[in-house]
Amino acid sequence: MDRIRDRLSDRDLTILRSVDDHQFLTTRQIELLHFASVAPDARGRVTRRALARLRGLRVLDTLDRRVGGARAGSRGFVYHVGVAGDRLLDHSQRRSGRLRYEPTTRFVDHRLAVADAHVALSVACRTDRLELIDSAVEPRSWRTYTGIGSARRTLKPDLFAETATGDDQVTAWFIEIDLGSEHLPTLLTKCREYEAYRQTGIEQDHHGAFPLVIWSMTHPNEAKATRRRHALAEAIAADRHLPGALFRIVTPSDLVSLIANGGTT
Template sequence: MSGIAGVGGAAGRGHLDGRLASTHIPASSPVSPEFRVLLDANDGAHSGTTHQQPTRRRTRQPIRDLSAVAKQLSERDWAIVRSVAEHRFLTVRHIETLHFGDLALVSGRRKAQRTLAKLRRLRVLDNLTHRVGGLAAGSNGMVHFVDDIGQRLLRRESGTVVRRRFHTPTERFLDHQLGIGDVHVALVEANRGERLELLKCDIEPTAWRDYVGVGAARLTLKPDLYIETASTPGSEYVDSAFIEVDMGTESIPTLIRKCYEYEAYWRQGIEQEQNEGVFPLVVWSIAAETSSKAEKRREVLRRAIDKDRKLRSELFRVIAPDELVPTMQKGGGL
């Protein structure tokens, strides 16, 4: 019987929606008057995570004909724009791996660079002046976000008219978002190398879960990612996990409070009802500025979870970022 092996048993296998896909916006779609004015871009950051003054943007001529831009975009271009919008920020390496990994390394890198240059020229994407890894990282450290025209195209596609001004992200927020991107890329690479099969990868806020707390309070569990994998391609069993990415910026008590939220959600039984008694593993991927500090934080969190009588320690795994794929390969179910 096929199933999802998480915590508690097996459940029915979900749809194979972890692969990259794109729906092209018809180039002939009419442009409504509301899109004739240049709209502000948005990095999608939560309130309080970015500087409150908008970045000074260079003066550029407005592009009013969205259909003319859409005609210049391929299916892969659209997939890239959606990925960047989903993650808020991605490096060149992230984009290259997600969307050009089917090509040879050198040719894939060159094509990725040419494609991103085109998207920046069209103002579909733009890049931060800050580079991850400094100057030594070169172009691979360039961080991209969805620019004015990309935001307008995505709003036209979804039918929304939300306008948000771009703010330069704080270093803390940017590091966290890029850490989420690292997880996604690692899973895609593992899938491509047939070390596991990536069936689903939901990024926040798609990964979030609503539930009812004490006193009928409406609450939301906010994992960074939700994933479903099979330990081997074509396996009949599926493993699921909520992923929490910590870059060494939160205190251990803060992480434990987040564990309490997972415990409360587990007690609701919502996930189990949907997946034949299964609750996904909660995987803490812990990094820090040095390897020794990261390992110390992982050990402290493991001990804190094990000693806390309010927590079911079997719900949680505390790992280094490079241990995620082996953890999912093991299945991890009770």
Template sequence: MSASRRPALSERDLTVLRLLLRFRLLTTRQLQRLVMTDGSPVTRDRRMRAVLQRLRRIGVVRPLERHIGGIRAGSEGTVYRLTTAGMRALNHSDGTQRRRIGGEPGERYVRHILAVSELYVQLTEHTRESADEVLAFDAEPTSWRSYASAYGGTLTLRPDAFVRCASGDYEQASFVEVDLATESPATVGRKCRAYSTYARSGTEQRRIGTFPRVVWVVPHERRRHQVAAVISRLAPEDQPLYLATTTDEAVAALLGQLPDSAGGAR
């Protein structure tokens, strides 16, 4: 697209595109909570929908085609993603390296990505009303870590997010696993052991000076107890690395405001 034909994008437009690049999927409501902070709720909603309608019209964003259960409950629940034209616009504006835009994602993938996005939205909203800070929030694939295997070759750890927060004089780094209660206890255990292996490699400690807490964010108390039970069966020296918490307490957990406990149970 020539410069003369390239649509003019405001800084707010670019903010929306950057958020969609960073998190891959966001609902109208999530974008409104991140981007539109002034005015009444009705005004913020109307303005956000107008921005998205314009960006959709010029082809830089698009909504998902399918309805994902109860997610698309009216326009607030419409799920948006970046288009190839949107990627080109970011490349032109920011020098962002282009990446391939995949096909229509499945329901389970969408729900998981939106749950990770929601965690960032909630942290952002919390810090607007407090002295706490979000110093880093890296979603996939930026959150991934590659390291040398003890047996040769390279392994890759794939956290859902890497988060670093400051609360007063305290700073906490966390790897986040957003769990929708769809994985078996055996799968949860394998993921925990992968983190323990990475911790023993010392790679992250050399990178940031410490090993992050591994925070499992789960939908309800029953699932929290299930994940905590898996953690309690890990090697005793590994158990303090992990914490299982519900979505209701996730922000406090990532800020280091929940009490420590053995085996992830509180």
């Protein structure tokens, strides 16, 4: 392990921590996060070479499936922390055992969609569309609190972000990624969980206000995606226990614009 550690650059270690945070990242996502300073005509090649070296050292490993299928080549790899990388991270509890079997496509797709949202915010920060003050993907985005009857409860946002725009207004966000696989009552139950947590006042004490909750919703069928967005908006409006001003519902492509505009659609 000492020999492997000595062969890693600061960027290698940053990539390792980034993959660990997101659980899965594609070649393209890693390129956007960590190789923006490389000349565009060499960026893809440099990224693939660096990842191949980390894979050879077992710092990173890849799933059997690829984004875009077998024809995508190494650009289609989905990376996760390898055996050596897990030891280098020095977790209090080893986590490499979670990949003794191939995770489901649905699970990986959701994790990669969360990563897409996080990467988009990071790129927007780098290009001065907004200032990303803080961010966390699950489980670091989770909030544990005491509910009714002293029950221990955990709110599980997919992504948390705190941003500032040109007028120095700081806004916090809870972001939920929906790929069209959950039933509407499940989404509405999650909205009620946010309201229950808001009622505790914990987040307001920390941020001065409760974060806005964004639902980034899509579906392989765009017509169904549109219907689902409208249906959730109507269900929130019809629920007298839910403050409609707390929620925003957007397409993935509109997520950054919404946040850059301070929540104004």
